Amino acid sequence: MLTIEEPKPTFTVNPKRFLLWLFIVTIIMMFAALTSAYLVRSSDGDWLKFDLPPMFMASTAIILLSSVTIQFAYWFATNNKMNLLIASMAVTTILGLLFLYLQVKGWGQLVDEKIFLGGRYSNPAGSFVYVISGLHAFHIISGLIYLLIVLYSSIRGRVNSTNLLQIEMCTTYWHFLDLLWIYLFVFLQFNN
Amino acid sequence: MSAVNLSHSGADAHAHDEHDHHDLPWIRKYVFSEDHKYIAKQYLVSGIIWAIIGGLLSVLFRIQLGFPDADLSWLKPLLGEWIQNGKLDPEFYLALVTMHGTIMVFFVLTAGLSGTFSNFLIPLQIGARDMASGFLNMISYWLFFLSSVIMMFSLFIKTGPASGGWVVYPPLSALPQAVNGSGFGMSLWLGAMVLFIASTLLGGLNYVTTIINLRTKGMTFTRLPLTIWAFFITAILGILSFPVLVSAVLLLIFDRAFDTSFFLSEIYIGGEALHHEGGSPVLFQHLFWFLGHPEVYIVILPALGITSEIVSTNSRKPIFGYKAMIFSLIAIAFLSFLVWAHHMFVSGMNPFLGSIFMFLTLIIAIPSSVKAFNYIATLWRGNIIFTPAMLFSIGLVSFFLSGGLTGIILGNSASDIQLHDTYFVVAHFHIVMGSASFFGMLAGVYHWFPKMFGRMMDERLGYIHFWLTFIGVYLIFFPMHYIGIAGFPRRYYSWTGFDAFSTFTDLNQFISIAAIITFVAQFIFIFNFFYSMYKGRVATANPWRSNALEWTTPINPGHGNWPGAIPTVYRWPYDYSKPGSKEDFIPQNVPFSETPESNFPNEVDEI
Ligand code: HEM
Ligand SMILES: [Cu+2]
Numbered sequence: 001m002l003t004i005e006e007p008k009p010t011f012t013v014n015p016k017r018f019l020l021w022l023f024i025v026t027i028i029m030m031f032a033a034l035t036s037a038y039l040v041r042s043s044d045g046d047w048l049k050f051d052l053p054p055m056f057m058a059s060t061a062i063i064l065l066s067s068v069t070i071q072f073a074y075w076f077a078t079n080n081k082m083n084l085l086i087a088s089m090a091v092t093t094i095l096g097l098l099f100l101y102l103q104v105k106g107w108g109q110l111v112d113e114k115i116f117l118g119g120r121y122s123n124p125a126g127s128f129v130y131v132i133s134g135l136h137a138f139h140i141i142s143g144l145i146y147l148l149i150v151l152y153s154s155i156r157g158r159v160n161s162t163n164l165l166q167i168e169m170c171t172t173y174w175h176f177l178d179l180l181w182i183y184l185f186v187f188l189q190f191n192n
Numbered sequence: 193m194s195a196v197n198l199s200h201s202g203a204d205a206h207a208h209d210e211h212d213h214h215d216l217p218w219i220r221k222y223v224f225s226e227d228h229k230y231i232a233k234q235y236l237v238s239g240i241i242w243a244i245i246g247g248l249l250s251v252l253f254r255i256q257l258g259f260p261d262a263d264l265s266w267l268k269p270l271l272g273e274w275i276q277n278g279k280l281d282p283e284f285y286l287a288l289v290t291m292h293g294t295i296m297v298f299f300v301l302t303a304g305l306s307g308t309f310s311n312f313l314i315p316l317q318i319g320a321r322d323m324a325s326g327f328l329n330m331i332s333y334w335l336f337f338l339s340s341v342i343m344m345f346s347l348f349i350k351t352g353p354a355s356g357g358w359v360v361y362p363p364l365s366a367l368p369q370a371v372n373g374s375g376f377g378m379s380l381w382l383g384a385m386v387l388f389i390a391s392t393l394l395g396g397l398n399y400v401t402t403i404i405n406l407r408t409k410g411m412t413f414t415r416l417p418l419t420i421w422a423f424f425i426t427a428i429l430g431i432l433s434f435p436v437l438v439s440a441v442l443l444l445i446f447d448r449a450f451d452t453s454f455f456l457s458e459i460y461i462g463g464e465a466l467h468h469e470g471g472s473p474v475l476f477q478h479l480f481w482f483l484g485h486p487e488v489y490i491v492i493l494p495a496l497g498i499t500s501e502i503v504s505t506n507s508r509k510p511i512f513g514y515k516a517m518i519f520s521l522i523a524i525a526f527l528s529f530l531v532w533a534h535h536m537f538v539s540g541m542n543p544f545l546g547s548i549f550m551f552l553t554l555i556i557a558i559p560s561s562v563k564a565f566n567y568i569a570t571l572w573r574g575n576i577i578f579t580p581a582m583l584f585s586i587g588l589v590s591f592f593l594s595g596g597l598t599g600i601i602l603g604n605s606a607s608d609i610q611l612h613d614t615y616f617v618v619a620h621f622h623i624v625m626g627s628a629s630f631f632g633m634l635a636g637v638y639h640w641f642p643k644m645f646g647r648m649m650d651e652r653l654g655y656i657h658f659w660l661t662f663i664g665v666y667l668i669f670f671p672m673h674y675i676g677i678a679g680f681p682r683r684y685y686s687w688t689g690f691d692a693f694s695t696f697t698d699l700n701q702f703i704s705i706a707a708i709i710t711f712v713a714q715f716i717f718i719f720n721f722f723y724s725m726y727k728g729r730v731a732t733a734n735p736w737r738s739n740a741l742e743w744t745t746p747i748n749p750g751h752g753n754w755p756g757a758i759p760t761v762y763r764w765p766y767d768y769s770k771p772g773s774k775e776d777f778i779p780q781n782v783p784f785s786e787t788p789e790s791n792f793p794n795e796v797d798e799i
Contacts, residue, residue: 004762004783004785004786005762005783005784005785005798005799007409007410007760007761007762008410008412008415009409010407010408010409010410010411010412011404012404012405012406012407013404013405014405015324015325015401015402015405015406016324016325018324018400018401018404018405019324019325019328019397019398019401022396022397022400022401022431023397025431025432026393026397026431026434026435027435028435029431029432029433029435029436030435030436030438030439031439032436033435033436033438033439033440033479033482034439034443037439037443037454037475037478037479040472040475040478041454041471041472041475044472046469046470047470048470117446117450117452118446118450118451118452118453119451119467120467122451122452122453123453123469123470124452124453124454124470124471125470127446127452127453127454128454131442131443131446131452135442
């Protein structure tokens with residue numbers, strides 16, 4: 001046979017991980033649109049000023065904490081510490097649920113302040129807070145489902161130092177949702 | 193020569209678990225298939241069905257525009273209540289225009305075009321067994337299907353489908369009291385669009401991931417066919433712009449369902465003052481066009497990719513300026529995010545801001561003309577083979593040029609004050625986007641039909657179809673420029689009340705007749721398509737003597753595309769009529785060491 005030249009090497013990444021990153025990009029674009037819309041609209045005047053509900057502080061602390069626990073879960077997985085892994089995943093899931101609960105409480109506080117989503121007494125300033133935090137909460141629900149799937153896999157022993165992809169992707173997604181909330185929180189705090 | 197199997201080195205990078213396709217249950221083979229080729233055909237057939245419906249709607253409103261005084265009772269069997277006393281219901285006219293635009297832009301030229309050709313060609317041309325995720329791909333199609341069902345359903349409800357134009361500007365679209373179509377029809381429109389966007393995004397994620405990660409050995413980025421480059425950039429445009437439409441749609445849904453005031457402010461309707469305060473309808477326009485402008489490129493770029501490939505193959509010449517073509521795709525994509533406000537010059541925008549957007553808009557003409565120039569330079573002195581696909585590709589070049597020229601006129605904010613929302617705009621985008629993209633799609637079908645169905649389409653019918661359509665398009669849309677310059681507004685049901693426009697009755701009649709003939713001519717294609725699927729001449733392995741990888745598969749590629757190892761790639765896909773070579777084409781999987789007679793000095797070094 002002839003000597004044939006070596007083909008040029010091609011660049012690749014793990015497709016699943018790559019899909020996740022692209023998915024994250026779409027979420028970023030969605031919130032970028034909403035926050036730009038917020039900025040454009042708020043610069044127009046006739047803008048209601050009010051404080052974010054105090055509960056949002058608490059929820060922010062909780063979601064930060066959940067990022068720490070999921071990172072621990074990941075480390076435990078790399079070190080094959082199964083029980084600790086399961087425990088940290090469970091704690092993360094509970095913190096995620098707690099976050100959702102606190103967000104709902106926060107909306108309650110807004111209503112008490114007479115900041116409404118819609119209707120005669122609403123103002124886009126308030127509606128934006130509801131819609132932005134609501135859409136984020138919707139993504140948190142998707143994250144919780146993902147957490148539960150990985151928790152289940154961990155209980156079945158399918159997450160360990162040789163099977164890291166699933167928990168790694170879940171960790172990435174959860175950290176992203178955390179960061180996204182921090183961004184939204186700071187954004188709403190400073191632009192209100 | 194191209195059949196030499198070159199699987200000599202290392203393990204197959206894309207080792208594929210050879211699960212036997214034939215063991216799959218019927219429903220996963222013919223309905224919820226995860227095979228990219230099958231999904232592509234599902235998209236194609238759905239796209240064709242939508243195109244017929246969209247075309248039919250346009251014929252209906254062209255009848256109204258061309259023959260405003262005619263008795264339309266004969267349409268009663270089709271339209272029922274929408275014909276009263278022999279006249280078309282004016283609100284239904286608006287619904288027809290709206291649905292025509294929505295269907296054509298999104299369902300045919302986005303889903304039908306990208307869905308078909310990205311799915312079909314990406315794995316075949318980059319040398320992959322399938323998409324990165326067949327499952328997501330299948331979900332993507334079925335979300336589109338669901339969205340289609342909802343959109344179709346909205347055509348049949350009592351209050352009629354959405355009727356605020358394909359751009360659904362609030363407040364018209366936000367207030368059900370405003371027009372019948374803004375009631376349930378609009379809710380269905382919004383619901384369908386959310387599903388549609390989810391489908392497009394899933395598709396796009398898959399295309400990008402597949403192109404980056406599943407290329408066969410040797411398929412570097414500078415050896416990708418331009419089709420793949422175009423699909424790649426298109427998918428990225430979609431990933432960046434469709435989420436913005438989701439946000440706009442979401443806020444609109446809140447305005448409609450939860451009584452918020454994102455896009456609504458102090459409004460009187462029917463004498464009643466609404467409570468809405470502080471919203472901004474112009475905000476919607478910004479959000480919409482931030483998607484809307486990239487969307488027009490989502491529609492045209494795949495067509496440009498498809499035709500680049502076809503023009504090069506059938507000119508038997510390398511594509512002129514391969515890298516310039518890639519660069520202009522990227523430049524167009526980048527700029528398309530910076531020009532959206534050229535749709536809003538007359539929305540009360542600060543004129544200084546208008547000048548900036550005008551400047552950015554006119555810059556797009558540069559990469560666009562690079563493309564037009566390169567097409568022509570590729571054709572120049574080539575051994576042109578006029579297959580139907582080639583004719584449609586040349587047709588695209590013609591449309592892209594003549595429609596792009598009117599874009600430059602519209603892009604000047606001063607002239608746009610006169611031309612905005614007139615038939616001049618309608619003429620512009622139907623030539624540059626509608627017809628050009630349709631021609632790209634048709635060219636793609638004629639060219640890859642043998643690979644899709646293992647048979648050839650009838651050429652003679654193809655030629656008749658081409659000439660009728662090509663001439664038809666110019667007869668329909670060219671006169672519209674004049675009507676537009678005269679100030680004739682778009683989306684008007686009737687204009688006989690205005691003396692200024694009565695002189696255009698003849699021209700409008702002419703356009704309508706041309707439109708009907710062109711529409712009917714499309715059935716030649718439909719017949720050819722379905723007839724050839726079963727009765728066409730059986731195709732050979734490489735009927736167009738093309739270089740790209742898809743022609744190295746069996747005539748009817750099975751699951752996994754190549755029965756043996758995936759071919760390795762050694763060269764770019766445009767080695768046509770290479771000096772010294774015996775044949776006038778050298779497929780991508782032929783190593784340089786086998787073609788010593790035609791290698792360039794730098795290629796000798798690669799051996
Ligand atoms: C040199 C290139 C181009 C320029 C400068 C240009 C400029 C413009 C401008 C200024 C408008 C707004 C007119 C108005 O509403 O008053 C417009 C409308 C439009 N253009 Fe272009 N255009 C160009 C190429 C294209 C291409 C390549 C496409 C699609 C493939 C396209 C699709 C559209 C569509 C769909 C609309 C109308 C949207 C609507 O109002 O319904 N244009 N163009
Ligand atoms: Cu535009």
